Amino acid sequence: MPIRVDNDLPAREVLESENIFMMGEERADTQQIRPLEIVILNLMPLKQDYEIQLLRALSNTPLQVNVTCMNVSSHVSKHTSASHINKFYTTFEAVRNMYFDGLIITGAPVETMEFEEVSYWEELASIMEWSKTNVTSTFHICWGALAGLYYHYGIQKTPTGKKLSGVYSHRLLDRCEPIVRSWSSPWACPRSGCPAFMRPPAVRPAQLPPRPGSHSWRFPDCPAARIRQRGCGRRRPDAAQWRRRPRPWRCAR
Numbered sequence: 001m002p003i004r005v006d007n008d009l010p011a012r013e014v015l016e017s018e019n020i021f022m023m024g025e026e027r028a029d030t031q032q033i034r035p036l037e038i039v040i041l042n043l044m045p046l047k048q049d050y051e052i053q054l055l056r057a058l059s060n061t062p063l064q065v066n067v068t069c070m071n072v073s074s075h076v077s078k079h080t081s082a083s084h085i086n087k088f089y090t091t092f093e094a095v096r097n098m099y100f101d102g103l104i105i106t107g108a109p110v111e112t113m114e115f116e117e118v119s120y121w122e123e124l125a126s127i128m129e130w131s132k133t134n135v136t137s138t139f140h141i142c143w144g145a146l147a148g149l150y151y152h153y154g155i156q157k158t159p160t161g162k163k164l165s166g167v168y169s170h171r172l173l174d175r176c177e178p179i180v181r182s183w184s185s186p187w188a189c190p191r192s193g194c195p196a197f198m199r200p201p202a203v204r205p206a207q208l209p210p211r212p213g214s215h216s217w218r219f220p221d222c223p224a225a226r227i228r229q230r231g232c233g234r235r236r237p238d239a240a241q242w243r244r245r246p247r248p249w250r251c252a253r
Contacts, residue, residue, distance in 0.1 A: 006087075006088055008087070009051070009088055010048055010051075010084075011048065011051040011055055014052050015052065015055055015056060015059070018056070020055075020056065020059045035063070035064040035065060035066040036061070036063045036066065036101050036102070037066050037068070037099075037100045037101045037102070038058065038065055038066065038067050038068070038100065038101060038104065039067075039069075039070050039095060039100045039102070039103050040054055040067060040068070040069050040070065040103075040104045040106070041070050041071070041072070041103065041104065041105045041106065041127060041144075042054075042069055042070070042071060042089070042106050043071075043072070043105070043106050043107065043120075043124075043143075044106050044107065044108065045077065045078070045079040045080070045108075045109065046079055046080065047069075047071075047077065047079075047080040047084070047085070047089075048080065050106060051069070054104065054106075055067065068090060068100070069089045069090065070089060070091065070092065071085055071090075071091070072092070072120040072123050072127075073091045073092065073093070073123065074119060074120040074123045075119050075120040092123060092126065092130075096130065096134075098134065099134050099135070100134065100135050100136070101135075101136050101137070102136060102137050102138070102139065103127075103131050103135040103137075103138040103139070104138075104139045104141065105124075105127075105128075105138065105139070105140045105141065105144035105147070105148065106141050106142065106144055107141050107142025107143040108143050108144070109143075111143050111146065111157075111193055111194050112159065112194055115147060115150050124147060124151075125151055128147070128148065128151050128152065142193070143193075159194060160194055161194075162194070163193065163194050164191055164192065164193060164194070165191070165192045166190070166191065166192075167188050167189065167190050167191070168188070168190075169186045169187070169188060169189075170186055170187055170188075170189045171185045171186040171187075172185040
């Protein structure tokens with residue numbers, strides 16, 4: 001299905017050359033359909049290049065998508081022309097009273113700075129607070145994910161001292177999250193960045209009641225990881241100190 005964008009957006013010509021269906025405003029207004037309203041908070045320096053990447057990804061949906069580009073007014077972009085921003089971007093104040101199906105917060109090259117030292121942190125914090133009531137779902141990318149974890153959950157980043165670039169093994173901490181519902185664990189994922197996260201302190205199993213019909217452990221090295229084994233008395237080596245409650249033996253006769 002098509003993506004509805006401004007007729008003069010430079011990214012439209014690039015995406016149309018890739019056979020991605022881009023719909024103009026006039027044709028979209030004639031269709032009796034409610035589009036998916038998505039607002040993109042683009043914090044990247046090269047905004048036009050990132051517009052193409054995001055719009056290319058959003059095109060893989062059966063729904064008509066109406067995209068609104070937003071930037072922070074407390075920071076002046078040095079790598080994107082003011083004419084492009086003034087024509088195709090809106091501000092937070094202009095959409096404060098609007099509601100959206102989705103919000104995308106991009107990354108920014110400020111990962112080595114403390115969050116409060118970023119010039120537009122207060123405005124970004126206001127946008128994330130606004131998203132709790134005016135946005136159905138928010139997707140954080142790169143540094144935007146670090147900012148979201150810090151603002152919503154108080155999880156502080158830890159500098160690694162050097163940039164990590166490569167493909168690393170990851171494992172799921174919560175299989176009930178919809179975005180990772182069909183993923184296997186572990187899986188290989190590329191990573192490029194300076195900050196990382198420290199593992200939170202251990203949580204004892206007594207604090208974490210198991211689900212009915214399953215046996216659960218919380219490992220001291222990863223309190224968010226839950227392992228369930230039905231009808232099995234074996235213990236994982238890395239969880240040897242956490243013994244599950246023994247099950248009563250039943251007579252085979």
